[in-house]
Amino acid sequence: MQLNPSEISDLIKKKIENFDANLEAHTEGTVVSVTDGIVRVHGLSEAMQGEMLEFPGGSYGMALNLERDSVGVVMLGAYQHITEGDTVKCTGRILEVPVGEALLGRVVDALGNPIDGKGSIDTDLKSPIEKIAPGVIARQSVDQPVQIGLKAIDSMIPVGRGQRELIIGDRQTGKTAIAIDAIINQKGTGIKCIYVAIGQKRSSIANVVRKLEEHGAMDHTIIVVASASESAALQFIAPYTGCSMGEYFRDNGQDALIIYDDLTKQAWAYRQISLLLRRPPGREAYPGDVFYIHSRLLERAARINAEEVEKLTNGKVKGKTGSLTALPIIETQGGDVSAFVPTNVISITDGQIFLETGLFNSGIRPAVNAGLSVSRVGGAAQTKIIKKLGGGTRLDLAQYRELAAFAQFASDLDESTRKQIERGQRVTELMKQNQYAPMSVAEMSVSLYAANTGFLDNLEVKAVRDFESALLAFMKSEEPALMAKVNETGDFSDEIKNGIHSAIERFIKTSSW
Amino acid sequence: MTELATLARPYAEAAFKRAKQTETANAWSESLLFLSVVAQDRDLIAIISNPKISKDRKIEVVMDICQDQIQDEAKNLLKLLIENGKLQLLPKITVLYEQYKAEDEGYVNVDLYSAYPLNKAEQSNYVAKLEKKLNKKVNATVLVDKSLIGGILAKAGDKVIDGSISGQLHQLAKRL
Numbered sequence: 001m002q003l004n005p006s007e008i009s010d011l012i013k014k015k016i017e018n019f020d021a022n023l024e025a026h027t028e029g030t031v032v033s034v035t036d037g038i039v040r041v042h043g044l045s046e047a048m049q050g051e052m053l054e055f056p057g058g059s060y061g062m063a064l065n066l067e068r069d070s071v072g073v074v075m076l077g078a079y080q081h082i083t084e085g086d087t088v089k090c091t092g093r094i095l096e097v098p099v100g101e102a103l104l105g106r107v108v109d110a111l112g113n114p115i116d117g118k119g120s121i122d123t124d125l126k127s128p129i130e131k132i133a134p135g136v137i138a139r140q141s142v143d144q145p146v147q148i149g150l151k152a153i154d155s156m157i158p159v160g161r162g163q164r165e166l167i168i169g170d171r172q173t174g175k176t177a178i179a180i181d182a183i184i185n186q187k188g189t190g191i192k193c194i195y196v197a198i199g200q201k202r203s204s205i206a207n208v209v210r211k212l213e214e215h216g217a218m219d220h221t222i223i224v225v226a227s228a229s230e231s232a233a234l235q236f237i238a239p240y241t242g243c244s245m246g247e248y249f250r251d252n253g254q255d256a257l258i259i260y261d262d263l264t265k266q267a268w269a270y271r272q273i274s275l276l277l278r279r280p281p282g283r284e285a286y287p288g289d290v291f292y293i294h295s296r297l298l299e300r301a302a303r304i305n306a307e308e309v310e311k312l313t314n315g316k317v318k319g320k321t322g323s324l325t326a327l328p329i330i331e332t333q334g335g336d337v338s339a340f341v342p343t344n345v346i347s348i349t350d351g352q353i354f355l356e357t358g359l360f361n362s363g364i365r366p367a368v369n370a371g372l373s374v375s376r377v378g379g380a381a382q383t384k385i386i387k388k389l390g391g392g393t394r395l396d397l398a399q400y401r402e403l404a405a406f407a408q409f410a411s412d413l414d415e416s417t418r419k420q421i422e423r424g425q426r427v428t429e430l431m432k433q434n435q436y437a438p439m440s441v442a443e444m445s446v447s448l449y450a451a452n453t454g455f456l457d458n459l460e461v462k463a464v465r466d467f468e469s470a471l472l473a474f475m476k477s478e479e480p481a482l483m484a485k486v487n488e489t490g491d492f493s494d495e496i497k498n499g500i501h502s503a504i505e506r507f508i509k510t511s512s513w
Numbered sequence: 514m515t516e517l518a519t520l521a522r523p524y525a526e527a528a529f530k531r532a533k534q535t536e537t538a539n540a541w542s543e544s545l546l547f548l549s550v551v552a553q554d555r556d557l558i559a560i561i562s563n564p565k566i567s568k569d570r571k572i573e574v575v576m577d578i579c580q581d582q583i584q585d586e587a588k589n590l591l592k593l594l595i596e597n598g599k600l601q602l603l604p605k606i607t608v609l610y611e612q613y614k615a616e617d618e619g620y621v622n623v624d625l626y627s628a629y630p631l632n633k634a635e636q637s638n639y640v641a642k643l644e645k646k647l648n649k650k651v652n653a654t655v656l657v658d659k660s661l662i663g664g665i666l667a668k669a670g671d672k673v674i675d676g677s678i679s680g681q682l683h684q685l686a687k688r689l
Contacts, residue, residue, distance in 0.1 A: 012689060019685050024675040028668075042518070043671045069518040089673075 149185030149438020155390030160381025162303025169355030185438035199265030253320030301326035400424020525609035620650035
């Protein structure tokens with residue numbers, strides 16, 4: 001929207017005309033000390049926990065510690081101009097951020113201000129960042145899948161709409177890559193995505209944004225950024241901000257997917273704030289409520305039933321359930337999952353995708369450890385065809401792992417053991433997948449079917465991936481109707497089974513891989 | 514400042530309770546006001562904070578200044594404060610004491626800031642309005658602050674009711 005100067009002055013004139021100055025009553029306090037973004041304020045006897053406080057120069061703070069004579073405030077943004085004796089005003093509002101469809105395709109900071117240079121965000125809707133999670137009555141069990149688009153995950157560790165599935169692993173194991181693939185794969189599914197970057201380098205965030213734009217995935221995505229250079233307070237609230245934006249979609253009968261990348265850094269930021277506020281340190285110097293900051297955040301990811309959606313939208317949306325699926329990311333140090341924060345988040349979530357450096361370095365990407373990864377509720381939500389075909393994969397890999405260690409010592413193996421190992425090697429090879437190349441249900445089904453029925457057993461291990469890509473290209477050009485049908489229904493009927501089987505046989509006859 | 518309030522609270526509370534018991538709340542109030550002025554005197558602060566001077570000598574000096582201006586029990590409080598090395602708390606104790614007194618007697622102390630001096634009628638008009646708004650008796654002190662431009666601003670403890678021109682200009686600036 002372009003305005004010329006005379007229009008602007010007209011607008012201002014109108015605003016001044018309509019300005020209705022009312023008697024302003026508020027509570028005031030004075031700044032006693034400013035230390036590392038923590039401000040101690042004397043007075044403010046009526047401040048609320050989590051209330052926004054107005055400082056001179058247009059900065060805001062959030063009241064965190066309410067004490068007898070003073071209030072401990074964390075500054076949101078710049079605090080360099082705050083001096084002792086400054087007046088602080090109560091605003092009577094809990095911290096709020098803009099929400100709504102208008103945020104899709106935008107990059108915002110932890111307070112919901114746009115930082116992508118695309119102008120202001122056109123929404124009047126606001127939502128407090130801290131909300132209580134939906135109650136027991138409002139919820140519905142998870143029974144629809146979120147397709148991540150990675151064979152290794154969708155077949156063995158399925159994620160359902162409304163589930164909380166943790167992605168955990170050391171640095172450089174491809175945690176963010178899984179999250180980005182998940183976002184790209186939601187294109188056209190109607191699932192809105194929110195990517196919350198906490199304490200990351202700005203360069204890597206810019207990379208993520210660019211990749212999403214390249215793959216046309218920004219249109220259904222909101223990116224919330226609290227980079228490493230921003231204050232600890234902003235890094236602490238960023239996940240709640242993203243969650244409120246996701247809850248808007250959930251409460252309006254839509255499905256949303258939120259990625260917190262990563263919660264370890266949020267816990268660090270919170271530890272910093274807590275120590276500066278002189279709260280007593282506990283294990284690993286984290287404050288006593290570090291479990292609660294994550295549990296209350298992840299509890300807000302849920303599936304709510306149609307009645308609740310109807311109630312929340314005042315009857316505007318009927319007969320639709322809403323969901324917010326969360327993929328929190330935790331970075332471990334040296335594979336130590338028994339550190340404080342990882343154990344906490346593992347116990348809160350409905351399962352975890354465990355990534356390992358060893359696997360990653362040996363070329364198995366995504367580096368998912370199939371033995372330690374679980375999904376506690378996703379099985380109920382899995383597409384029928386993937387569930388049928390993926391069950392075998394999990395078993396093959398489990399048996400392979402058991403035998404592989406043992407087989408290193410033995411030179412002569414009996415026929416069945418050797419077969420088991422060879423199958424395992426091929427399935428492991430098949431589970432490898434390139435980044436930014438998510439697969440549809442039909443593509444996955446064909447690959448898994450080929451592995452399950454032994455079509456891969458006669459191939460060289462090295463040839464498996466070439467075989468797969470050639471097979472999928474063949475299916476795409478020769479059997480588009482069958483593929484579309486699988487994608488649409490997700491059933492594993494005899495008709496589909498025979499269709500896939502005969503198509504693979506025809507493909508093998510061409511021996512074109 | 515915060516820490517001072519925490520330290521001063523027990524003294525103020527004790528003084529007020531004693532005053533209420535002996536029904537000398539107003540006399541105490543005057544004594545404390547006098548003492549807080551004395552305690553803020555720069556020369557006296559220099560003496561009090563000098564570690565070379567003994568506590569007995571300090572008490573002697575302060576008593577000499579006060580003489581008959583304050584009642585005996587207030588003198589005891591003064592001795593106690595010097596013994597504990599907490600004489601700098603006196604101004605804060607006075608403020609807290611006044612708060613307790615106001616709370617107990619059911620009125621609020623309000624500072625009325627105005628851009629120009631108020632006449633009697635105006636003042637009583639504002640006081641009546643404030644009493645209605647705060648649901649309490651108002652004990653108003655009028656102060657002149659030219660920076661308000663016009664209107665008045667009332668401060669009751671932490672609470673601020675801003676009806677001044679400058680406050681409205683700030684509101685307008687924020688809205689724009």
